[in-house]
Amino acid sequence: MKITIDTSSCSGHARCAAAAPGLFRLDDDGYALPIDGEVPQDREQAARDGESACPERAITVE
Secondary structure (H helix, E strand, C coil): CCEEECCCCCCCCCHHHHHCECCEEECCCCCEEECCCCCCHHHHHHHHHHHHHCCCCCEEEC
16 A cells, blocks of 8 residues: 655645654645555555545545
8 A cells, every 4th residue: 555645736734644643744844745665554544544634635545
């Protein structure tokens, strides 16, 4: 499972980072950055929670 963020759609609400700390971090301007690589199997639901929390629907978990 991998996280992708459409950076042109991200508005910097940081709801993903609040919903799934450790899977999403924020850059210096407050925009979301995903973890590098695959989502650990025990964090897959947290990744989906972060995806669902995004009001801009800028996050895709595949």
